[in-house]
Amino acid sequence: MTIPLSGRDVAQKVAEQFPKAVNLCDGACLWVEPVSIVEVARYLRDTPGLDFDYLVNLTAVDFWEYFEVVYHLVSIKRNHSLVLRCQLQGRQELVMPSVVEVWRGADFQEREIYDMLGIRFSNHPNLRRLLTWEGFPGHPLRKDWL
Amino acid sequence: MALKTEPIVVNMGPQHPSTHGVFRMRVTFDGEIIKDLEPVMGYLHRGVEKLAESRTYTQFIPLTDRLDYLASMTNNLAYVLAVEKLGNIEVPPRAQYLRVIMAEMMRISSHLMAVGFMINDMGAFYTPLLYMYREREKLLDLFEMVCGQRLTYNYMRIGGLSHDVPPEFLPALKKFVSEMPGFIDEYDQLLKENEILLARTKGVGILSKELAINSSASGPVLRGSGVKWDIRKADPYLVYDKLNFEIPTGTVGDIYDRYWVRMVEMRQSVRILEQAIEQLPAGEIRTALPHLVRPPCGEAYGHIEAPKGELGFYIISDTGVAPYRCHIRAPSLINLTALKDMVVGLMLADAIITLGSIDIVLGEVDR
Numbered sequence: 202m203t204i205p206l207s208g209r210d211v212a213q214k215v216a217e218q219f220p221k222a223v224n225l226c227d228g229a230c231l232w233v234e235p236v237s238i239v240e241v242a243r244y245l246r247d248t249p250g251l252d253f254d255y256l257v258n259l260t261a262v263d264f265w266e267y268f269e270v271v272y273h274l275v276s277i278k279r280n281h282s283l284v285l286r287c288q289l290q291g292r293q294e295l296v297m298p299s300v301v302e303v304w305r306g307a308d309f310q311e312r313e314i315y316d317m318l319g320i321r322f323s324n325h326p327n328l329r330r331l332l333t334w335e336g337f338p339g340h341p342l343r344k345d346w347l
Numbered sequence: 348m349a350l351k352t353e354p355i356v357v358n359m360g361p362q363h364p365s366t367h368g369v370f371r372m373r374v375t376f377d378g379e380i381i382k383d384l385e386p387v388m389g390y391l392h393r394g395v396e397k398l399a400e401s402r403t404y405t406q407f408i409p410l411t412d413r414l415d416y417l418a419s420m421t422n423n424l425a426y427v428l429a430v431e432k433l434g435n436i437e438v439p440p441r442a443q444y445l446r447v448i449m450a451e452m453m454r455i456s457s458h459l460m461a462v463g464f465m466i467n468d469m470g471a472f473y474t475p476l477l478y479m480y481r482e483r484e485k486l487l488d489l490f491e492m493v494c495g496q497r498l499t500y501n502y503m504r505i506g507g508l509s510h511d512v513p514p515e516f517l518p519a520l521k522k523f524v525s526e527m528p529g530f531i532d533e534y535d536q537l538l539k540e541n542e543i544l545l546a547r548t549k550g551v552g553i554l555s556k557e558l559a560i561n562s563s564a565s566g567p568v569l570r571g572s573g574v575k576w577d578i579r580k581a582d583p584y585l586v587y588d589k590l591n592f593e594i595p596t597g598t599v600g601d602i603y604d605r606y607w608v609r610m611v612e613m614r615q616s617v618r619i620l621e622q623a624i625e626q627l628p629a630g631e632i633r634t635a636l637p638h639l640v641r642p643p644c645g646e647a648y649g650h651i652e653a654p655k656g657e658l659g660f661y662i663i664s665d666t667g668v669a670p671y672r673c674h675i676r677a678p679s680l681i682n683l684t685a686l687k688d689m690v691v692g693l694m695l696a697d698a699i700i701t702l703g704s705i706d707i708v709l710g711e712v713d714r
Contacts, residue, residue: 203582254560258648258659260674271661273648277560277576284648306563308684317396332389332713341397342672 204281205229211251211283218244230284235270235297238287242303245274245283252276253283256304261314263344266290268320270297289320292343299325317342354382359698361390367464368709372698379694384687388680391713399673404430404505404640407673412499414675415711418457420449420490421653423503428584429649429660430505434642439631442507443585448520448623449493449502450585450651451616455527456486457654458609458616461567461706465606466538468703469547470696475537482530485523492516505640507633517624524620531613539610548603552689552701555600562685565678566656567608568705572600578652590622602704609706639668655679655706675714679707 208226215223215231222237233241245253258273272285289295299322300307311322312331319340322328330337339346360371369390375383395414399407411426412419424446431438438446463479487497493512494502502509538544554564559572569576577594579587595611597604642664650659656678663672682705690698 256563257650257657258661258674258676260661260676262663262672273659273661277574280581304563305558305561306681306684308562309680313680327385330389332392334389341394347397 259310433647465703571597571605
């Protein structure tokens with residue numbers, strides 16, 4: 202069985218390295234400050250014992266007051282899992298740092314989030330719409346789109 | 348005077364027989380050598396995730412059929428498992444076994460198409476593919492027996508199945524299971540040591556182990572690169588922990604390894620089917636649930652090992668009758684991430700079989 206790691210334990214380890222990075226933890230989830238996501242991601246991938254080498258799923262959700270970007274991580278080496286979340290307040294000019302340099306698998310998934318929810322990913326190598334065309338009006342998965 | 352050469356950009360697709368649907372590759376060539384490749388997709392985008400937000404949980408099941416239409420039953424399964432995880436819904440044992448049987452039949456059918464079309468891309472037009480179609484036809488007859496459909500089954504329900512299998516199904520499936528290993532031997536005889544197949548696939552389209560993991564590849568693509576990772580073993584669902592089977596892994600990560608992994612997986616699926624038929628218990632096939640399923644407030648990520656890789660549904664409920672958000676983790680889309688790295692430096696004809704060896708279905712890539 203894939204074992205979900207305790208969010209609290211991982212949060213403690215991350216906080217030793219990056220004191221301001223983690224906002225909250227609950228179950229197998231960490232709420233990470235958006236500006237620190239890349240360093241936290243790299244730490245989770247490269248720290249022995251954590252070894253989160255595989256980004257399973259990356260998506261975002263529109264909660265009206267804020268957007269949440271959700272990262273599902275798994276360690277193939279150790280067969281455990283963790284969920285990272287980043288909250289972005291407001292509805293305009295949303296920017297997240299891209300994790301493509303840590304996990305290449307984020308490439309298309311970040312493009313899809315930009316296309317569907319309008320969150321820009323800074324430092325993404327090729328941030329263009331993935332499923333709709335350039336000039337498509339709005340971002341369809343936003344709750345106010347339709 | 349020295350000859351001057353210029354890179355040339357070629358659009359492969361979206362209307363091209365070898366792209367398995369409406370998929371486009373913008374390929375930059377230097378002579379016949381590929382310098383760059385960019386996948387362009389979205390031609391079949393139907394907004395399934397948005398549609399989910401305006402349908403009840405049960406009404407969304409038929410739409411999942413239209414994702415990976417070569418393995419519809421598996422999509423049904425991934426979706427209902429995610430909803431059951433969200434709502435803590437128990438499924439009767441008979442339904443769990445029947446789900447495993449359907450999923451493995453679907454895996455054989457999907458792998459037959461994957462291998463058949465890959466050989467087709469290689470230039471062996473339709474003759475080997477028709478051998479594969481012969482067995483797929485038998486599987487489709489079995490599916491038709493179960494639910495009256497041959498492509499979009501809509502058979503799974505939240506809490507179980509839409510109805511029990513008819514009495515003639517199990518004898519027919521047993522006959523298929525006893526015949527199938529012989530047919531796989533026949534494919535091996537035709538293909539495994541075929542000089543042309545070996546020359547075209549060995550050492551071509553290599554995906555390293557590190558890159559396969561880093562680019563979130565899954566399914567036969569990941570296992571072909573030598574990573575022993577299968578959700579059925581790593582995070583067992585349904586009754587897979589009670590069944591014996593092995594996970595084949597490749598060594599080099601080339602096209603041949605991905606082809607070989609699929610062939611062995613078909614044999615393993617036959618093994619699973621044999622055991623599942625033997626262990627199949629009698630009893631209910633569906634848990635009694637209210638007409639409108641309303642899972643409690645929360646979220647769930649349910650994932651299964653689909654024929655093409657890890658198929659996941661991430662569902663958020665706000666206690667309404669429809670999901671608040673339903674995200675589909677499509678293996679076909681994410682397996683394409685490393686396509687460029689596999690083909691740069693190769694020739695045009697190799698790019699086509701590399702794409703064939705990833706086995707994409709555009710319904711799932713574009714959703």
